[in-house]
Amino acid sequence: MSDFEFIDTSLMGSTALIELNRPRQLNSLNTKMIREILLAMEDFDRNDAVRVIVLTGKGRAFSAGADIDEMTDANPISLELLNQFTDWDRIAQVKKPIIGAVKGFVFGGGFELALCCDLLFSSTDTEFAFPEVGLGVMPGAGGTQRLTKLVGRTKALQWLWSGERISAEVALAHGITNRIVAPELLMEETMKFAERLSKQPPLSVRLIKDSVNKAVDSSLYEGMQYERKNFYLLFATQDQKEGMNAFIEKRKPDYRGY
């Protein structure tokens, strides 16, 4: 089904796999590639056969960052008219869980893309960094916002100002990544986890993501009201009845996703 230029997509069971496919350029991101990632994600988001989306990169790096050649001649007006970051906003609207599996360099735009994932699996050799400052610019696709929400102002400023590399272990300690595994097993372990997640009742998974995202962006009071509505909503599903009946009958639930 892959008719993309810069990415590869495939379906394994109910897990959709999106692979950045410019390994010789260390998967450096151009606007077309981001568009392709977005279109693939939106497509999988509406595909009933898909429960979980895994995002990874081919070759030894997840992504070394944005394609600099594309940007050298840009000016404020051309950037405004191009409006490329809207695609990034839409990635954040994907409802199904997105798991990132990142190895090697996760730099600049690559780091921002990793921060768009809901969960992140890293390998022991993974390194994160925002090197934009060294080019006289700064992150533009959410780097200063998502990183700060995730790790707080103190560390965010240090890393964004210095451009220094963040090891997988430090990333783990600051909640940037969920797990570190041996590089040889990164995909195996990520797919295993995705498979397990896809066994969970999909509407619960969906509304949990929706509610947690709400918590990041709104007051506690507003978030609580929002959570409540989602909680009530799940009582309209067959899976709620199945889950609770199975619990009472001491058997394994069989979730259908409606």
Add this chain to the structure above:
Amino acid sequence: MFETIRYVVKDNIAWLYLNRPDKLNAFVAKMNHEVKEAIKSASFDEQVRCIVITGEGRAFCSGQDLSEVDEQMDHGQVLRDHYGPMLKQISKCEKPIVAAVNGVAAGAGFSLALACDFRIVSERASFLNAFIHVGLIPDSGNLLYLTQLVGHSKALELSVFGEKVPASAAVEMGLANLLISEETWPDDVTAYASRLAALPTKAIGLIKKSLKAVSNLSFEDYLELEAQGQRVAGLTMDHREGIQAFMEKRKPVFSGK
């Protein structure tokens, strides 16, 4: 391509000769850098299954070249900029690294030998934590490795008194793995390295990794690391070859893959 070292790959072994014999192979910044680059290229070279570091001439390595040291020097920065990157490269290397200590290993030269996985010593070899004699502390990972090998008390003694440890004493206290007589030195070193080069290379790397993790992982985390390590080892051709050879009652021939 190198100036301060000689680097040769032969029969699956990468030989790294510290090559400033008239200075007893003392470290200058360039040598730190070249050792690092050589270890890096050996790590990526699929031919290489064992690395040997040894010294040209009568010394292994006499430590930092003091002619590079002046009053303006920021010692901490020298470690961060030159020794640190070299030591990290050595520590990151999955392949077995042997220090073939042919003569004196003093100061940072001692540290370099400690950073290797195995130390085999000639009768002429000796170890010397010389730092105290110039009012400094053992550096380049020295105390971390030394404590692991000989324990706190002995590490303290060697560092505070700065006395020379002869080859035989080094073997006795667990500082060195093997003592080799002068007459058989080059052949026995080659034999030792060849033996390592014929073993399942990937498994050796995984054992190194697990051992390094021992001191800084919780029990649960260690068990998980072990499970992952065994999964990786279980996927190697060498594992398959080992099982196959066992069934066929023959000696395994490992490829390192």
